[in-house]
Amino acid sequence: MKQCTRYGISKHVKKTSGFSLIELVIVIAIAAIVLAIAAPSTLTWLRERGVRNAADQLLMDLQRAKLMAIKENANCTITINAPAANQYTISLNGEVVDLGRYPGGVAFTNIPEASSGVITFNPQGLCTTIPAAILVTNQNGNLTFRLRVSAAGGISQKLYNPGTGTWT
Numbered sequence: 001m002k003q004c005t006r007y008g009i010s011k012h013v014k015k016t017s018g019f020s021l022i023e024l025v026i027v028i029a030i031a032a033i034v035l036a037i038a039a040p041s042t043l044t045w046l047r048e049r050g051v052r053n054a055a056d057q058l059l060m061d062l063q064r065a066k067l068m069a070i071k072e073n074a075n076c077t078i079t080i081n082a083p084a085a086n087q088y089t090i091s092l093n094g095e096v097v098d099l100g101r102y103p104g105g106v107a108f109t110n111i112p113e114a115s116s117g118v119i120t121f122n123p124q125g126l127c128t129t130i131p132a133a134i135l136v137t138n139q140n141g142n143l144t145f146r147l148r149v150s151a152a153g154g155i156s157q158k159l160y161n162p163g164t165g166t167w168t
Contacts, residue, residue, distance in 0.1 A: 050104035051138040055145035055157060058134060061090060061097065062119065062147060062155050068092045069121035077120040080108050080134055105139025112144070112160060125153045135160075 019027075062078060069076035069092070077091040086099040086107045099106040108115055119132045132149040144160040146167055158167035 048104065048138065048143050050102035051106050051136060051143050051145065054099050054102045054106040054136050055147065057097065058088070058136065058147055059155060059157050061088075061095075062149060065090050065092070065119075066121045066125050066127075066153055066155070069123055070125045073123045075120055075122055075128075077118055078134075079118050080115065081117065099136065106136060107139075109135045109137040109141070109144060111135070111137070111141070112162075112165070113146075119149055121153060127151055127153050 065076040065078050068090075072092055074092065078088055079091070080088045082089050083096060084098075087096055088099075089096050099108070113133065113135070115135045116129055116132045118129055119134065120128045122128050127149040129149075130151050134147045135144055136147075137144040142162070144162075146158045146160065148156050148158070150156075160166075161168050
């Protein structure tokens, strides 16, 4: 507060802005409680998002391999677990995709059915590997996607429902 004196305004001004230590501790405690409540659901969401993104990427890469086979007039193969576990290679361009880059421990699986090790498209865009399916799951195994390729080259993506044992 400013005070008037005989010689003008005093330089003694009381500052009332800022936070007290108690206010700061209360805000930090509330933030910690909110984070403790939100952290488990955020981690679950990240695990699920990782496997969904990996399945979407694999779907696009299967479509791309089919189109490369047609364009280059040569067979194009996607080989899973090559050159290392949880990686796949696209033969015509030599690209390697690592599932480890996705959050949530994304991996290939053979549960509830076997995955194909190799899927090949011929120059007409037809799949020469029948049956052709690749399964990807997250670390808990509670979210599994199947990417299936038909003999005609059609590509579909399904989510496994462990409660009913069906693909949806």
